[in-house]
Amino acid sequence: MEFAVRAGDTLAGVVAMATDAENSRTSAAGLERELEDSAAPSRIDRTHLGPLAVVGRSAPAHRAELIATMHRREDPVVWTSDLIGWATQDLRPSLSQIACPPHLLVGEDDLWLDAADVAWAAEQIPLAQLTVLEGIGHYPMEEVEGFAEVLHGWLDDHGSQRVLEPPTADSAARSDVMRRQRARSRLIAERTGSRTGARPAAPWLGAVRPATSPVAPVPS
Numbered sequence: 001m002e003f004a005v006r007a008g009d010t011l012a013g014v015v016a017m018a019t020d021a022e023n024s025r026t027s028a029a030g031l032e033r034e035l036e037d038s039a040a041p042s043r044i045d046r047t048h049l050g051p052l053a054v055v056g057r058s059a060p061a062h063r064a065e066l067i068a069t070m071h072r073r074e075d076p077v078v079w080t081s082d083l084i085g086w087a088t089q090d091l092r093p094s095l096s097q098i099a100c101p102p103h104l105l106v107g108e109d110d111l112w113l114d115a116a117d118v119a120w121a122a123e124q125i126p127l128a129q130l131t132v133l134e135g136i137g138h139y140p141m142e143e144v145e146g147f148a149e150v151l152h153g154w155l156d157d158h159g160s161q162r163v164l165e166p167p168t169a170d171s172a173a174r175s176d177v178m179r180r181q182r183a184r185s186r187l188i189a190e191r192t193g194s195r196t197g198a199r200p201a202a203p204w205l206g207a208v209r210p211a212t213s214p215v216a217p218v219p220s
Contacts, residue, residue: 002091025114048071057137108135110138
């Protein structure tokens with residue numbers, strides 16, 4: 001979401017996963033206290049059990065355990081510091097200024113985010129779309145089978161819907177960085193073959209809804 005705020009004028013669109021504009025329920029002071037081992041269980045245990053708790057019910061048990069194991073390898077100080085940054089971030093004043101059409105995603109089973117908060121953020125952004133992923137938790141990029149192809153589809157839709165204005169002097173450097181990043185992404189996609197063939201079926205995916213739609217579980 002912050003990427004859209006900072007560089008929206010250079011983008012055709014943004015897919016923002018598991019994000020809201022401001023998280024008032026997470027205590028930054030509590031997280032800072034947890035940086036001390038005496039205040040919390042083993043950091044390794046926390047970086048395993050925490051992700052395991054927010055994987056959605058659609059993920060098989062072996063996949064949920066794999067996701068938790070991958071996150072357990074993270075440096076717990078970095079992990080907690082990242083959460084502190086999230087807890088203290090507030091993008092609400094900037095939402096209406098986002099220049100590209102963002103697609104906001106939130107997992108129905110995400111215990112760290114409230115779908116209503118994500119819906120509120122979407123309502124403040126021009127041309128925003130909101131999708132609630134049924135049975136998915138905090139890690140859609142890891143929980144969803146074939147997610148790379150689904151993501152390519154969303155990004156392709158953005159690219160076909162918006163013609164970018166010529167970059168301004170202020171955005172020229174950022175635009176150049178974005179071009180290099182897109183070229184690298186295309187190269188990776190070509191080497192892995194991820195853009196070939198039909199997109200996989202996604203029964204877990206709720207229909208894309210306008211930001212003004214009520215937030216409710218999306219039927220499969």
